[in-house]
Amino acid sequence: MVPFFVREGIWTMRNELMRLLEPAVAALHFELVDVEFARAGRGGVLRVFIDRDVRDGAAVTVDDCAGVSRAVSEVLDRADPIPGQYTLEVSSPGADRVLRTPAHFERFVGERVSVELKLPLDGRRRFVGVLRGAGNDAIEVDVDGREVVLPFDRIQKARLRPV
Numbered sequence: 001m002v003p004f005f006v007r008e009g010i011w012t013m014r015n016e017l018m019r020l021l022e023p024a025v026a027a028l029h030f031e032l033v034d035v036e037f038a039r040a041g042r043g044g045v046l047r048v049f050i051d052r053d054v055r056d057g058a059a060v061t062v063d064d065c066a067g068v069s070r071a072v073s074e075v076l077d078r079a080d081p082i083p084g085q086y087t088l089e090v091s092s093p094g095a096d097r098v099l100r101t102p103a104h105f106e107r108f109v110g111e112r113v114s115v116e117l118k119l120p121l122d123g124r125r126r127f128v129g130v131l132r133g134a135g136n137d138a139i140e141v142d143v144d145g146r147e148v149v150l151p152f153d154r155i156q157k158a159r160l161r162p163v
Helices: 004-008 010-027 062-079 102-107
Strands: 030-040 043-052 087-091 112-121 124-134 138-143 146-151 155-160
Touching: 010 030, 010 043, 010 062, 043 062, 062 087, 102 124, 112 138, 112 146, 124 146
Parallel strands: 043 087
Antiparallel strands: 030 043, 112 124, 112 155, 124 138, 138 146
């Protein structure tokens, strides 16, 4: 039997994997930033992106990734949410990290971002500019000298966009 979230699509799968893995990652005092599953050949690659608590200030190390990988592997072995073979990769989110929650956006006010909307706003779906503000319902981005308010419920994906 194929798990529900695999039948229903990649976004449902991503959300289910986030829900499944978040407690194990949090128990090790890391934040689960994002998960990504990509089909490759006869299997796939499950990428798990972690970060330290923002107040910690330290970078994620190889040993951190190894520890989280062991914990996540145990959860995945028990739940078996992905049919077939796949490779697990655990890493830091990198310089072009995904922004998914209001806290992520608040943390990176002043940084350059790339935002893609589900539906166009004023004829556009993609916005690149400096993140000027973040609240619970929307973010403000300076796009070519013009302040644009982007509601959270319209954001499909967002990333830091280092220069």
